[in-house]
Amino acid sequence: xxxFELNQTLTIILDFSLWPLIHIIIxxxxxxxxxxxxxxxxxxxxxxxxxxxxxxxxxLGIKKWKNILPDxxxxxxxxxxxxxxxxxxxxxxxxxxxxETRRAEFVHLIHLPFLIIFFLFNPLFGDIIMIIxxxxxxxxxxxxxxxxxxxxxxxxxxxxxxxx
Numbered sequence: 001x002x003x004f005e006l007n008q009t010l011t012i013i014l015d016f017s018l019w020p021l022i023h024i025i026i027x028x029x030x031x032x033x034x035x036x037x038x039x040x041x042x043x044x045x046x047x048x049x050x051x052x053x054x055x056x057x058x059x060l061g062i063k064k065w066k067n068i069l070p071d072x073x074x075x076x077x078x079x080x081x082x083x084x085x086x087x088x089x090x091x092x093x094x095x096x097x098x099x100e101t102r103r104a105e106f107v108h109l110i111h112l113p114f115l116i117i118f119f120l121f122n123p124l125f126g127d128i129i130m131i132i133x134x135x136x137x138x139x140x141x142x143x144x145x146x147x148x149x150x151x152x153x154x155x156x157x158x159x160x161x162x163x164x
Contacts, residue, residue, distance in 0.1 A: 004121040030107035038102035057147035101149040108138040
């Protein structure tokens with residue numbers, strides 16, 4: 001539902017400049033939220049039955065495409081926690097990695113409502129493009145964080161001798 005009537009050039013400029021700004025600001029804020037807020041395995045981070053203990057992501061072919069996803073942690077914080085690969089099998093490191101998957105998921109989830117801003121000035125075709133962009137840019141990242149967290153929690157449970 002377009003509220004503001006803008007010319008096509010200004011609309012395109014806003015589309016291409018607002019999203020990077022939104023990504024950077026949300027990432028920057030997310031990187032500074034204390035880790036204690038991501039320590040608990042609660043909704044929305046808790047695995048759901050639909051994920052079939054991670055098998056859903058395997059069915060989506062995640063192993064083929066997750067490694068091409070960018071890791072924005074270092075873009076917004078030079079001390080950001082890299083999540084591309086496992087650097088250690090120490091219990092504390094895996095616990096930190098799990099926390100950081102929740103943080104990354106949070107950041108990508110928070111992007112979704114910002115889509116509404118673009119409905120204010122885009123025509124219907126632009127709205128459709130923004131919906132596709134928003135979900136294409138965030139859902140694969142959310143899926144990768146959830147997939148990795150499920151796997152890491154199994155490793156951690158094994159290390160602690162418990163079962164998730």
